[in-house]
Amino acid sequence: MQDVVLLAHGSGGTMSRDLVARQVLSHIANPILSRLDDAAVLDTEGRLAFTTDSYIVDPIFFPGGDIGRLAVCGTVNDLSMVGATPVGLSLALIIEEGLPFETLDRIMASVHSTCAEAGVEVVTGDTKVVNRGKADKLFINTAGVGVIQNDIDISGSNARPGDKILLNGHIAEHGIAVMTSREGLTFSSKIQSDCAPLNGIVRDLLQAAGKSVRSLRDPTRGGLATTLNEIATQSGVGILLEEAAIPIGNSVRAACDMLGLDPLYVANEGKFVAVVAPEAAEAALSALRRHPLGTHAGIVGEVIEGRKGKVMMHTRLGPTRPLSMLTGELLPRIC
């Protein structure tokens, strides 16, 4: 393997993890950064959450969303995944010279409407322009800060054997929507990205299940299988998934079959996994199902004692098989 960055290093899978561990954390590791949760929690005058993500999705408009909506949702969702209420977002644009004002206008309108939907505001920003051919239309970075109620302690490290794994709906929609749009594919019914701000549904979940919520994580790059592997590793537990319980829409399933993609590894942008103590699982599930973003919510698996650091899946056909993390790149520039 050459000592250069490859597209696969941006995949969210094992190669991403290794790149971050070897080329980034090796230089700047500290106890906060090294927790590798979706947002940093800073102990300063109350508990503060702080997160960042750059968005390089191609194309910048896709069915069900665009790079602006994605940038707002992604960062709101990362804050939500540590149980924080978003306080403010930053928005930093890197624009390729020649981008039509009309395009930027549409993106910014989408940023605005998505902020309104999530009940957050952009509070600081930056704009840079680079020469033609030195970027690809538009890249967006959003960082976010949020506050965390004192009794909440949510982390990928907190899952315990017996906990239930909840998921708020159909998987793989974002990845398939972007990919079919990019490749100009059409299916009988148009597949829309699930891109949505999750802070509202997470708030409802926390009201219903409170301190019984151990871990939250949104399965973006790398998909559900990669996200569950991260939780299994961070918590030092096994996870057993029930294939028949995982919600997948028929169009997405058909598209994945045709394209040879495993939906468990395809990115989502409006889904999250909640690891919940067993005694609170039913109350948590009811709370999810009452929210518009959780009508198809279900319990898709549980945390187990054995198989530490591994994810197993009990398949529809009977046998149980291991589900590894994504290796390499499945769908480049999906977010």
Next chain:
Amino acid sequence: MQDVVLLAHGSGGTMSRDLVARQVLSHIANPILSRLDDAAVLDTEGRLAFTTDSYIVDPIFFPGGDIGRLAVCGTVNDLSMVGATPVGLSLALIIEEGLPFETLDRIMASVHSTCAEAGVEVVTGDTKVVNRGKADKLFINTAGVGVIQNDIDISGSNARPGDKILLNGHIAEHGIAVMTSREGLTFSSKIQSDCAPLNGIVRDLLQAAGKSVRSLRDPTRGGLATTLNEIATQSGVGILLEEAAIPIGNSVRAACDMLGLDPLYVANEGKFVAVVAPEAAEAALSALRRHPLGTHAGIVGEVIEGRKGKVMMHTRLGPTRPLSMLTGELLPRIC
């Protein structure tokens, strides 16, 4: 003019201001964002500062620094400019496929050493990779959060007639260092970027002058003239600059003469302007001069009653002339 983004929209001058006002703020303006200070101040469990900047400097290594050092200093400095003590930084990388690990390694080592110099840490991050030819080696976004002591109220809106304008040292070094490096120019003595974290010297200034410090701003893109115009506009005051008092190194002056550049419009990355009440100006100046980053500090002008929103300069030759904001692009991709 075509309805597309031009390189000049990234200049930090009037075209940047207009782009932000018309294409960005028009969609997402709110009282916090619209203050247009270097960092957002959020009233939540104590006063929090939050800022973001993307770095697209070309080349990524230049005399006196690199894109990693720049990204840390830039965001630490933006926090310092609202009187905040940095609490944590985010670091988001957009990497062009093919970037050698060795290059990334050098940049990350520089991020680390600059963080150590500033006494801050990166607490959250993100890494994306795009195809060859869809970015230019490496872009970095850093966001930062900081806390502000309760009695501090520093803003570009607070300058009052009679206030003194302080500057901590020689101007135009960063812009000239990057430009000569990019163009392969050599001068008799090598000009180094002034890129440095300003939180230490700002802390010393605030200890010496406290609430007498009205405004702080670092003259990055657009240079000293543009920064003073911003303060004059935000505060609704005039500013009178004394040309003979502005510190400029001989090499930089020679380079500017040869290149036909006005150093007042060239970017700095380790300089700041402090607007200080007249009774505290001498104490403030002494504090600056005691710090290694302020040995050449001076009082370069004052806030005046008339000429609201304008910057005037009393020239070496006698006459007083207006100094407008930068229009268009002077040095693209300088930070």
